[in-house]
Amino acid sequence: MRRLVMWDIDYTLLRGGGVASRAWKAAFTEVTGVPWRDEPIFGGRTDLDICGGVFASHGVTDCAPETFFARYVELVGAVRHKFAEQGALMPGVREVLSHLGDRPDVVQTLVTGNVPEVAVMKVTAFGLAGSFDVEVGGYGTDDSVRATLVRRSLERARAKYGELFRPVVIGDTVNDVTAALANDAAAIAVATGATPAEELIAAGAHVVLPDLTDLEAAIKALTG
Structure with a gap:
């Protein structure tokens, strides 16, 4: 076997030098219009789990995770060269x-x-x-x-x-x-x-x- x-x-x-976490925060504010004010623990958690926690802690109830993830992926894609640099x-x-x-x-x-x-x-x-x-x-x-x-x-x-x-x-x-x-x-x-x-x-x-x-x-x- x-x-x-x-x-x-x-x-x-x-x-990853913080590249993804910075994109995460930027995507959240862009998609929800709510200023970032939280710092979740990312280690070992799934993005779906983190997303739900972040939305809840910011009082966001009207944003689908799919919408957020789509923008997050776009922002990471624009700076993906920075993973190796940073x-x-x-x-x-x-x-x-x-x-x-x-x-x-x-x-x-x-x-x-x-x-x-x-x-x-x-x-x-x-x-x-x-x-x-x-x-x-x-x-x-x-x-x-x-x-x-x-x-x-x-x-x-x-x-x-x-x-x-x-x-x-x-x-x-x-x-x-x-x-x-x-x-x-x-x-x-x-x-x-x-x-x-x-x-x-x-x-x-x-x-x-x-x-x-x-x-x-x-x-x-x-x-x-």
Whole structure:
């Protein structure tokens, strides 16, 4: 049985330098006409979940998420070159992706809170798009609950390839870990974001790595 390795993006694969969050705020004010006055916690949450929370905290009740996301994607698209200029890949990422990409027993995809268009823009900015089968990913517009994104990705992979997979989730937040566990997936965590390793361990991660610079340890965790 092949492994479906589901990568989180932000602070697991890369950091985007705040490009997307600035576009988010600008899109919100443009679409709703309401000045931005909140600062939600983005880490590990889906864009659909964040959108609902932001609308509620600003008293907005008459704006469909689809309208907001359409403008948000447009604004990110206009500045997508800035991801590579203002952000960076996380340590060891390119080497791990390349190694897994050479293995016939692994399919790599994205399971991320980002909307699909922004997810693709982020990885494309760093030349990583070819590493992932984005068609079978799970994205922030699929559901507000992170665990559902993992399930959707598994369903898409099974439908496309006609086979069952061993699911492996890799991310940097407690939400990534709990989403993996809810789907009986291997939960691999990297302490490259804001969540300390101790919290990732306490959440039930099967393996916690400081980062991906130790290629042997990373490959063992993701395929062992």
